[in-house]
Amino acid sequence: MTAITHATTPYDGQKPGTSGLRKKVRVFAQQGYAENFVQAVFDVVERAPGSTLVVGGDGRYYNRTVIQQVIRMAAANGYGRVLVGQGGILSTPAASHVIRKYGASGGLILSASHNPGGPDEDFGIKYNIANGGPAPEAVTEAIYARTQTIDRWVAEDTPDIDLDSIGTAKVGGLTVEVIDSVADYAALMETLFDFPAIRAAVAGGLTMAFDAMSAVTGPYATEILERRLGFPAGTVRNGVPLEDFGGHHPDPNLVHAKDLYNLMMSPAAPDFGAASDGDGDRNLIIGRGRFITPSDSLAMLAANAHLAPGYAGGLKGIARSMPTSAAADRVAAALGIPAFETPTGWKFFGNLLDAGMATICGEESAGTGSDHVREKDGLWAVLLWLNILAVRGVSVDALAREHWAKFGRNYYARHDYEALPTEAANALIADLTAALPTLPGQAFGPLTVAAADSFAYLDPVDGSTSANQGLRVLFEGGSRIVFRLSGTGTEGATLRVYLERYEPADGNLDADVGVMLADLIAAAEAIAGITRHTARTAPDVIT
Numbered sequence: 096m097t098a099i100t101h102a103t104t105p106y107d108g109q110k111p112g113t114s115g116l117r118k119k120v121r122v123f124a125q126q127g128y129a130e131n132f133v134q135a136v137f138d139v140v141e142r143a144p145g146s147t148l149v150v151g152g153d154g155r156y157y158n159r160t161v162i163q164q165v166i167r168m169a170a171a172n173g174y175g176r177v178l179v180g181q182g183g184i185l186s187t188p189a190a191s192h193v194i195r196k197y198g199a200s201g202g203l204i205l206s207a208s209h210n211p212g213g214p215d216e217d218f219g220i221k222y223n224i225a226n227g228g229p230a231p232e233a234v235t236e237a238i239y240a241r242t243q244t245i246d247r248w249v250a251e252d253t254p255d256i257d258l259d260s261i262g263t264a265k266v267g268g269l270t271v272e273v274i275d276s277v278a279d280y281a282a283l284m285e286t287l288f289d290f291p292a293i294r295a296a297v298a299g300g301l302t303m304a305f306d307a308m309s310a311v312t313g314p315y316a317t318e319i320l321e322r323r324l325g326f327p328a329g330t331v332r333n334g335v336p337l338e339d340f341g342g343h344h345p346d347p348n349l350v351h352a353k354d355l356y357n358l359m360m361s362p363a364a365p366d367f368g369a370a371s372d373g374d375g376d377r378n379l380i381i382g383r384g385r386f387i388t389p390s391d392s393l394a395m396l397a398a399n400a401h402l403a404p405g406y407a408g409g410l411k412g413i414a415r416s417m418p419t420s421a422a423a424d425r426v427a428a429a430l431g432i433p434a435f436e437t438p439t440g441w442k443f444f445g446n447l448l449d450a451g452m453a454t455i456c457g458e459e460s461a462g463t464g465s466d467h468v469r470e471k472d473g474l475w476a477v478l479l480w481l482n483i484l485a486v487r488g489v490s491v492d493a494l495a496r497e498h499w500a501k502f503g504r505n506y507y508a509r510h511d512y513e514a515l516p517t518e519a520a521n522a523l524i525a526d527l528t529a530a531l532p533t534l535p536g537q538a539f540g541p542l543t544v545a546a547a548d549s550f551a552y553l554d555p556v557d558g559s560t561s562a563n564q565g566l567r568v569l570f571e572g573g574s575r576i577v578f579r580l581s582g583t584g585t586e587g588a589t590l591r592v593y594l595e596r597y598e599p600a601d602g603n604l605d606a607d608v609g610v611m612l613a614d615l616i617a618a619a620e621a622i623a624g625i626t627r628h629t630a631r632t633a634p635d636v637i638t
């Protein structure tokens with residue numbers, strides 16, 4: 096077997112976004128496109144000769160093609176071992192765990208997360224470093240720089256290997272191990288949560304519905320929820336990963352997981368409803384008749400985490416992304432532990448977790464996780480909720496009301512304006528950025544601006560800084576609007592408007608969210624001119 100050197104020229108735009116390089120499949124399928132990016136990764140990342148690489152993805156269309164090519168390239172690039180999930184399947188949190196458990200120098204996770212899949216839809220490649228977490232900005236910048244000068248990629252000239260049978264194969268000097276996609280992850284979950292207590296609650300009548308959205312968590316949820324915890328067969332819905340996710344967006348929000356939402360609001364609702372996304376790192380939590388926002392879920396999980404064995408010793412700190420509501424900060428204050436506010440993107444939590452400064456992290460974008468891996472983890476959040484409900488013996492609704500009665504409630508919504516012309520979105524942000532200094536003191540209806548800025552982050556661990564991470568308009572009384580452009584889309588630009596209003600513990604805790612946020616919604620339009628810039632009169636998605 097021989098390594099072949101393929102001459103190539105750079106492609107424009109191979110800049111990793113919030114979470115890796117995401118493009119349409121037809122972009123990735125261009126001659127050498129994926130290979131250029133993978134070679135750029137191999138050229139710049141830290142690794143010793145003979146080190147281990149983890150490869151797996153969410154099972155979407157093009158997953159297997161790229162995995163086979165990555166294996167051939169890893170062999171020609173001096174890796175000693177590749178661990179690949181059976182069938183090419185590894186959820187993002189499972190991949191993070193496998194990287195850590197087997198001492199890999201890093202991993203390639205093939206996913207475009209919650210974006211749709213199929214020949215005309217999206218694909219993605221993300222590199223995770225040895226701590227199991229997404230590559231930090233310094234690394235993704237180096238990868239991007241390398242893609243702009245790349246002139247060759249190398250690969251062994253070997254046939255495809257069998258990805259479907261667990262076992263070991265040789266590709267040149269490289270050992271390829273096809274591993275069980277679920278086993279290591281399920282074993283980790285058993286160490287963190289009180290499985291006997293959950294099993295007892297299930298035997299006692301606790302019911303749930305889990306929507307895997309025809310994406311990667313199906314096999315994980317079936318093993319853990321049905322086989323190990325005793326929920327009846329059928330608890331996991333859409334549990335077989337499909338290359339096109341059944342034609343749906345595997346995005347666990349109130350739009351794309353509408354069937355689950357409708358079920359949970361109906362008389363036939365089970366006690367607990369949950370869903371996860373394409374690659375298994377996001378989660379949706381709905382109790383019977385009660386939707387829990389991701390920001391509230393983070394706060395409620397943090398407040399009750401000590402009920403799970405893995406967190407019985409307490410939390411070291413709580414971290415949230417800037418647009419996530421401040422509900423978790425109130426829990427941190429009550430627990431007497433630090434609260435951190437980072438830019439959007441799980442990669443910003445990595446240093447805090449590695450340094451032991453934070454135990455639990457979360458984002459408004461339906462991500463929650465802890466220091467057990469270095470990714471957000473959809474099933475982890477579901478299992479922590481189940482653990483808490485099982486030990487407390489209360490409903491989701493009762494737990495939420497109890498939480499708000501103690502901490503107050505951060506009413507919250509995110510409005511997304513999708514597939515906007517990039518120039519229009521950029522103009523809106525540019526105009527608003529320019530107007531920020533003029534906003535303090537101005538009144539919008541009953542709201543008066545107290546401060547306005549462009550969020551910048553100073554990493555307390557390594558001293559690195561990240562500027563332009565979202566525009567914040569803070570009002571007197573604690574309400575807030577944040578404007579930012581998504582870094583995960585593959586078509587045009589998506590404007591996200593995050594709205595938050597704090598209602599104290601003795602205030603109105605069970606009002607309609609839209610009503611409570613109406614003044615803020617009007618202020619957002621007045622401040623940013625959304626309709627003027629985008630010709631849109633309403634958001635595409637409200638979560």
Ligand code: G16
Pocket residue numbers: 113114207208209372376377416439440441442458460462580581582583584591
């Ligand atoms: C990714 C990142 C998250 C981030 C989310 C939303 O999630 O991993 O940390 O919060 O994107 O990003 P944006 O608002 O830029 O679209 P995922 O689940 O897509 O990997």
